[in-house]
Amino acid sequence: MEELKEYTIPFIGLKAGAHQFKFQIGQEFFEHFEYEDFNDSQIELVVGMIKKLTMLEFDLDFEGKANVNCDLTNEIFDLPVSGSHQFVVKFGHEFDDHNEDLMIIPHGSHEVNIQQQVYETIVLSLPSRRIHPGVKDGSLKSEILDKLNELSLGNQTGDDSDDTDPRWDDLKKLLTDK
Template identity: 50%
Template structure:
């Protein structure tokens, strides 16, 4: 996959110290990755690059929402997300990204592309189980929820109590009369 130029941060001309970068991510970003779980995306990414003489420190912070479908009802809703990540960029003989928190770039590189880190931060910020807030608080009216309620097993405790031999009820009292 060819990297997108707008997410390349050239660090060669930057002075030692902190530098801030801001990106607004929308659905076209995920269309590029061919990721189809999101209906809509509106996420702000703030990156602070701390350039030091021998390495770079990047601090990523994301906040916003992704519009996804509920796992229970398949109704779309906006899921708020927040996440952060720290990355240390060192320089060595060859490219190495085996360690999650450390990226080694070959000597002579002049920029770092952060699109993959942004993509992973947003995808990992979404909860594994996606439940519409209306399902949790009971305010969502949906045909699927009505059907699930209709098909759920009913309480049969009252019927069971009527069918029990009365001698067993006397024995149950022994457990509670301690």
């Protein structure tokens, strides 16, 4: 996959110590990875890097919102996203990024591209089910939601959920009789 140059951090000219970089992540970033779950996104990423003699320590912190479709009603809403991830970059004989917490780049490298770590950190921080806040608090009015409520098990006609098994009633009496 082609690297996005804005996520390539040149470290060769930097002094040892802490450095900070800020990025604005929009929909183009996710389109580059062919990730189509977002309608739009506005995420601010702060990258903290500590340069040491033999390694680089990265701390990714992001916060923002992603415009997504609700999994229940398909209504569009802004999902707040935030999270962080730390990883280390060391030097070795060849490039290796199979470990999520350790990236190895070849000796003599003067820059590191962090786009894959940024992408994975954001996507993996998302909830598995994206539910519109209006569904949770009951304020969303939607035809789909009305139909789901109509078809739910608790609202079916002829529901005998109030009737209990008499055997259970007898067992419950044992708890109250002393």
